[in-house]
Amino acid sequence: MHRTWLEPVRNRLAESRLTLDELVSRSGYSKTRLSELLRGKGYYPSWEITYSVIRALEIPVAPLRRLWMAAAMEAAKDSAWIKSGIEDVHPLDPEDQPVAxxxxxxxxxxxxTVYAQAFLQSRERARQVVGETFDILWLNWAEATRSEDTPRYAWELLRRMVVARAPKRPDGRPDLRAAAFSTAVQAEIPDLADRLARIDTLARFFDDIAGLSPDQRDVLVLRYLCGVRQDAVPGILGLSPAVTHTLDHHARGALDQLRPDTDAQE
Structure with missing residues (x-):
C-alpha cells in the first residue's frame, strides 16, 4: 500500500487538465521533482513538496496528510523526519468534511472495522485500513456520489484495501485460517483436544470461504465471522437484499459438503 495517497493526486491532476508546466508554476517546484513525485519512483517525497502539489490542485489537505504519513511509516521513514516535515509546513486551516x-x-x-479485522487479525491494523479507506473516499467523494451506488463504491474500495494487506495463501487467496482461533464457540470448549479439533474444522471452513467469489466471500465473512445481522448486510455491501440472499444461498451450496455448524458461530 506504499504511497496510497498518489492515486487521488493523479486523479485530480487529470480532472483539472493542468499541464505539468502549469503545475510547476503553481507549486514552485521543478518539473523533474514533480515528475518523480507523480510517478512514485525514487525518493520518498517530503510533506513540503507534497503539500505544495495538493494545494495547487485544491485537494482536501487533512485526509491526504494522514495518508502521506501512513505511507511514509510503511516506507520505513524515520518518525522524526515525518514530524519535522509536517511541522515545517504552515498549520492547516480547518476543512469542512462533506456532511454526507x-x-x-x-x-x-x-x-x-470488524470485516477488516477478520482478515488482518488485529484491531489496530483494521482501524488503520478503515481510516485510510475513508480518507481516500473523502478525496474521491465527488466521484463516489456520481457512481450508481455510493455504498457499493465505498465497499469495493474497502475490500481492495483490506485484501491487499491480508496474508495470502500460495494461490493468492486471502488467508482466513487464523480467524478460527478468535471465534467465540471454540473458546467455550473446555477439553483441549476437542477445542483443537474444532479449530481445525473451522480453519478449513474459513479457508474454503476464502476461495469463493469476492461477493460470496464478503457475505459469509460478514454473517459468520463478524456476526452482522442478516438484514444489515445488503446496506453494508451496497447490494439489494435479493442479490445478497442469492449470493448467500449459492455460497452455502458451494460449501455445503465442508461447512460446519455455522449457527453456533452467529
Missing part, C-alpha cells in the same frame, strides 16, 4: 461523507463514515465504521 461524515454521516456515511459514522454508520459504516463499525462493520467495516
Amino acid at each position: 461523507h461524515l454521516g456515511f463514515t459514522q454508520a459504516m465504521r463499525p462493520p467495516y
Whole structure:
C-alpha cells in the first residue's frame, strides 16, 4: 500500500487538465521533482513538496496528510523526519468534511472495522485500513456520489484495501485460517483436544470461504465471522437484499459438503 495517497493526486491532476508546466508554476517546484513525485519512483517525497502539489490542485489537505504519513511509516521513514516535515509546513486551516461523507463514515465504521479485522487479525491494523479507506473516499467523494451506488463504491474500495494487506495463501487467496482461533464457540470448549479439533474444522471452513467469489466471500465473512445481522448486510455491501440472499444461498451450496455448524458461530 506504499504511497496510497498518489492515486487521488493523479486523479485530480487529470480532472483539472493542468499541464505539468502549469503545475510547476503553481507549486514552485521543478518539473523533474514533480515528475518523480507523480510517478512514485525514487525518493520518498517530503510533506513540503507534497503539500505544495495538493494545494495547487485544491485537494482536501487533512485526509491526504494522514495518508502521506501512513505511507511514509510503511516506507520505513524515520518518525522524526515525518514530524519535522509536517511541522515545517504552515498549520492547516480547518476543512469542512462533506456532511454526507461524515454521516456515511459514522454508520459504516463499525462493520467495516470488524470485516477488516477478520482478515488482518488485529484491531489496530483494521482501524488503520478503515481510516485510510475513508480518507481516500473523502478525496474521491465527488466521484463516489456520481457512481450508481455510493455504498457499493465505498465497499469495493474497502475490500481492495483490506485484501491487499491480508496474508495470502500460495494461490493468492486471502488467508482466513487464523480467524478460527478468535471465534467465540471454540473458546467455550473446555477439553483441549476437542477445542483443537474444532479449530481445525473451522480453519478449513474459513479457508474454503476464502476461495469463493469476492461477493460470496464478503457475505459469509460478514454473517459468520463478524456476526452482522442478516438484514444489515445488503446496506453494508451496497447490494439489494435479493442479490445478497442469492449470493448467500449459492455460497452455502458451494460449501455445503465442508461447512460446519455455522449457527453456533452467529
